Amino acid sequence: MNSSLPDDARPFDRELFLSTLINNLPGIVYRCANDRDRTLLSISDGCREITGYDPADFTGTGTVAFHDIIVPEYGEGIRQKLQRLRETGGVFEAEYRIRTKTGELRWVLDRGRGIFAGDGKLLYLEGCIMDVTARNREILACIRSNHQLRLYLGVHEHDALNEIMILKGYLELSKQSINEPGRIDGYLRKGQSSLDRLLQVFEFTRTFCHSVGATVPVWQNVDTIVRDASASLPLRKVNVIMECPDLEVFADPSLPMVFRILIDNALRHGGDRLTRIRIFSQTTEDGRILVCADDGTGISENGRQNLFQRGYGENHGAGLFLVRQILDTTGITIRETGSYGNGARFEMTVPEGGYRFRTGTMPSNPDGS
DSSP states (O other): OGGGSOGGGSOOOHHHHHHHHHHHSSSEEEEEESSTTOOEEEEOTTHHHHHSOOHHHHSTTOSOOHHHHBOGGGHHHHHHHHHHHHHHOSEEEEEEEEEOTTSOEEEEEEEEEEEEOTTSOEEEEEEEEEEOHHHHHHHHHHHHHHHHHHHHHHHHHHHHHHHHHHHHHHHHHHHHTTTOHHHHHHHHHHHHHHHHHHHHHHHHHHHHHHHSSSSOOEEEEHHHHHHHHHHTSOOTTOEEEEOOTTEEEEEOTTHHHHHHHHHHHHHHHSOTTOOEEEEEEEEETTEEEEEEEESSSOOOHHHHHTTTSTTOSTTTTTHHHHHHHHHHTTTOEEEEOOOTTSOOEEEEEEETTSEEETTSOOOSSTTOO
């Protein structure tokens, strides 16, 4: 009979209201039993987005215990906090990592309160679990960036002061040689060289500070940024082959600059035999390797040793040093593993949790082809 009434005239259904509210909240709302595995008695629909599992997978005759998707190293800490809750009451709060149904690692913040019987026995734990993965990645990236900036500025403050003292010395020598034009000319040329080096320090510092950690890291599609990075380069007859259509990497927004520098270096130093630059990925124990390989001349063993040092190499300038700093913002490492005569090969190892596949697919072959 109530179904014929206007919506605003129907009796208020509190249970329906609470159910709708809970299942539309961002995160997981749950009630679990007071046992070792924290057996879930009720869990909201938000678990699908965070864990990849359906609510039915965790409750009743479900085949998954929430305890099982928690990364083992956090288990003991959670059990200790639950024990304190049993003894003293109050609020339970823990931050830990879970492994989702697809294998992705995520950080979550679990905050709840105990439901106690009249005799003080803990019956249930009710709470909310929020996905804080993005927040934690941004915090870690900011910490890394600040560390890099402090380290870098400390080193180059020393470099700048050295050049200023050298310049000051040549100016003083010029004053003392006022009647010897030949000597003054020599001192001024050396002073000019010192001034040029000082300007290089300032220019590189400006580039570094504007490129590394200027904004928070974001998810970026590899093929898209490689396409954009190579669009303005003189490729001539060189093919840039992109084989990561679904791969996304969590990195500094300057990631396109990384690929622009790598591709530009291949074009500059690959020689006449260079015909292709290939971008693909592979799975390893440490995460996922993103590879930029070419079929050019390659890099000699001696050249490889200082490849990522500031200013190393002809025409490199800030290039490969800056590449390493940009990648390190989110824990991505880089090394060169090619062989001279067979092309350069730069391997960027993206840590677990720092990459994902947009469609949920994986490359069909181990080499990403």
